[in-house]
Amino acid sequence: MLGLTFAAPLALAALIGLPALWFLLRVTPPRPRRINFPPLKLVADLMPQRQTPARTPPWLLILRLLIAAALILAVAGPVWNAGGIGAGGGRSALLVLLDNGFPAAHDWRDRLRVATDAVEGAARDGRPVAVIGLADAPSAFEAKTPAAALERLRALAPRPILPARDAHLATIETFLDKNRGAALVWISDGVAGANDTRFAKGLADLAGDKGAALTVLRADRPPALALTATENAGKLVTHALRAAPNGRDTGLIRALDQKGLPLAERDFAFAADATEADATFELPVELRNSISRLEIAGERSAGAVVLQDERGKRRRVGLVFGGTLDQAQPLLAPTYYLSRALQPFADVQEPRGAKGIAESINQLLDNQVSVLVLADVGALDEKTTARIESFVKEGGMLLRFAGPRLAAGNDPLVPVRLRRGGRTLGGTLSWDSPKTLAPFPPESPFAGLTPPADIGVRRQILAEPDGDLPNRTWASLQDGTPIVTAQKRGQGTIVLFHVTADTTWSNLPLSGLFIDMLRRVVALAGASAPVQGDPSRATAPVLAPRVTLDGFGALGSPPASATAVSADYADRATLEHPPGFYGPPDGGISVNALKPDDRLKPLDAAALDGARFGSLAGAETLDLRPSLFTLALLLLALDTLAGLWLGGFLRRGGLAARLRGRPAALALGALLLLAALPVRPAQAEEPPANRPNGVESALVTRLAYVITGDAAVDEASRTGLTGLTQMLAARSALEPGEPAGIDPAKDELAFYPLIYWPIAPNRPQPSDVAIRKIDAFMRNGGTVLFDTRDGLTARPGGPPTPEAAYLRKMLATLEVPELEPVPLDHVLTKAFYLVDSFPGRYATGQTWVEALPPAADGVERRPARAGDGVSPIIITSNDLAAAWAVGRRGEPLYPVVGGDQRQREMAFRGGVNIVMYTLTGNYKADQVHVPALLERLGQ
Secondary structure, eight states, X not given: OOOEEESSGGGGGGGGGHHHHHHHHHSSOOOOOOOOOOSSOHHHHTSOSSOOOSSOOHHHHHHHHHHHHHHHHHXXXXXXXXXXXXXXXXXXXXXXXXXXXXXXXXXXXHHHHHHHHHHHHHHHTTOOEEEEETTSOOOOOOOBOHHHHHHHHHHOOOOSSOOOGGGGHHHHHHHHHHSTTOEEXXXXXXXXXXTOSSHHHHHHHHHHHTTOEEEEEEOSSOOOEEEEEEEETTEEEEEEEESSXXXXXXXXXXXXXXXXXXXXXXXXXXXXXXXXXXXXXXXXHHHHHHOOEEEETTOOOGGGEEXXXXXXXXXXXXXXXXXXXXXSSTTTSHXXXXXXXXXTTEEEEOOSSOOSHHHHHHXXXXXXXXXXXXXXXXXXXXXXXXXXXXXXXXXXXXXEEOOHHHHHSXXXXXXXXXXXXXXXXXXXXXXXXXXXXXXXXXXXXXXTOOOOTTOOBOEEOOBOOOTTTGGGEEEEBTTSOEEEEEXXXXXXXXXXXXXXXXXXXXXXXXXXXXXXXXXXXXXXXXXXXXXXXXXXXXXXXXXXXXXXXXXXXXEEOOOTTOOOEETTOOSOOOSSSOSEEESOTTTOEEEOSSOTTXXXXXXXXXXXXXXXXXXXXXXXXXXOHXXXXXXXXXXXXXXXXXXXXXXXXXXXXXXXXXXXXXHHHHHHHHHHHHHHSOOOOOOOOOOTTSSOOHHHHHHSXXXXXXXXXXXXXXXXXXXXXXXXXXXXXHHSSOOOOOOEEEXXXXXXXXXOSEEEEEOOTTSXXXXXXXXXXXXXXXXXXXEEEEEOOOTTTOOTTSOOOHHHHHHHHHGGGSOOOOEEEXXXXXXXXXXXXXXXXXXXXXXXXXOEEEOOOOOOTTOSSOOOOSTTSXXXXXXXXXXXXXXXXXXXXXXXXXXXXXXXXXXXXXXXXXXXXXXXXXXXXXXXXXXXXXHHHHHHTTO
């Protein structure tokens, strides 16, 4: 199959006329040569030194036939499909299988282009088409028109999961039963799917049994990268994954907080032929617990993102042992086993320099531990007991281990009532043998863990039986006696292991189960919402999706198909449970596209027996019409030159002599030459100081104005801020740089203390990105000066002007503080000059700032303002920039409207005050220097 098709094949019938065109051009002689009549050399010039041919030369005839053929072929709409995808195959149906899991997000546009070319190729042949996404839920489908298939393609998007392709085999078989001899095109991402064990072989078998032609298009090497994260010895270890070596050998992993701010970065590099590379984050606990998202920089894929929830945060765990100094030796004390078991997932702290139990506990609580572990601690004094109770009620976790001291005491800080003395199993005077653990009940936080058969408990503290004991039991022995109990108190939890933390009473601390149990217990610390293991309920709580990732790794609203998960969900994401955050912000969980132990594997191409393979790059469809039209145009130009040459116009004295003295012809030729030149669209000249780079803006204080797109308004803003900048340099110690024109949606705003925003109602509303960036700019201490420039047309109490309506709509989604007209005692009126108004080109408009809080009882003056002392927003209608605008020689560019001859001067003073106010805040609000100034002025 050559892969050459035509959009309008009937146009090729015009090629039949080429022989007729041959004879027509052959008998048409070229234009005869013109000879000037000379009066003196009549005979010499009429000598037949060169004869005019009677017929068109063969080479010119062939050239013109080529022009005609190129035009006919171009009109026929030839399309070259190197792989023959979607073309040919008669009238049989075409089925396009498109991988749309997260591994396809990296080159999704290329995949869509190839799929679109396949559908368009089938449309040229009049074939029905069906399109399915292999990461979508399987459902019955039928071949439809190519137009419907294109609509289906436009609706497809990468899913944030690994595709489960096996589920589609049944629907594909049904389709092939109805469409014998159909063509299958699988646009594969080259990565094995989730539990994808038989799809490739099953698809090849179906194609062979049903007489279908199978074509597999894929990248030469799977380009996808993915990310997982695990804990290892107290460190956060990230694993960059790829299905096969693909040339993407290095990269950067970022750790971000909930606001998207970077906390740390680590480079990773794959070894030769390796498919996994690690990067370790060693951070302080505060920074570590602030991590909300890990991602591979520049990789737009849900698989390249790992979301961190409360379970991924390291808790501060404080250990206190109630034994004597000789018992607290390494390898002997219970804290040794606890420390070794907790270190992989917690920040373990032990008291330093403390002399007693109470002092040790107070020291750890002062260090703000999340979990307080008491190993064989008996009775405590009332003050320490009260502080521990307060710690638990405020959300802390108290984890206790039994021992002789706890068995002999009467402590209220336990989840159940205890019997004094305890129970001995397997001793010399005991009939009982050591007991092992019973399977954990489903409502226990330990559900899913398997107790080893070799665990033996030789002694335990027994709980007094009562009606609440079953609900407070997390683990028990085979005879039903509780071995781990818990109780919710306030926002926290008290957990008691009825055995010691060392090997004195059991061998549980020597098992891996002990580490897993402690991991789950510590994970419950600090959860204010109901969490896994809350004994007050019978089943794990259900958490609704809050925000989820799309296929490109961006957080957004959950899709309609997303359903809630249980609080103990630990599997990879699915269509029903897309990756994202579930539950409340302070007690939810995260679901990721991959589990920590998942790895990417390449697709088993050997199972696709009988399939034809192609590359995504080689499957590109080329439209040959532009090339053919260009060829025809070039040949036509060559034909024109050949005609001029045969007519003698290109010889010396030919064309130049005939055009000499004919200005009209010269002008026409020049006009045609200019028309042939490429014309660049006219663009407004940008101001010279527009969008300086970040280094310049960081080193030099400069004012900024928003580019509205209205050339007149933007020029007024630029010249106005230029005039104000010159005035600031001349009258103050500030030496600002040239003003900057900015686009809030694209430029960094943090460099500028003041942004001037003129309102142009004839321009579109700013984008949501621009509004959000302006909102962040104002929240972080910046000031925006909105100028409606309608002081001459606005009427108090009348309908809003177009400028005012535009501003109201723009500020509708911003948290604008309460505003008031600038009071006479406001810092703005005395930041540099003493002014009482802020005129611009107009003097009748009002200037508004954030309202000051009311004065307290008995206080004459209101406070300046809380916070940084600067209003985040100033609104005026006086067209300030027009009053400040000056030309190159310092001359005013716009007249002011008002009777005061000093209006322009007062506009400059008001502008200087606004700049000084944004730079210095409310330091002049106390007016401590005013009496001294008045005394010096003699007033």
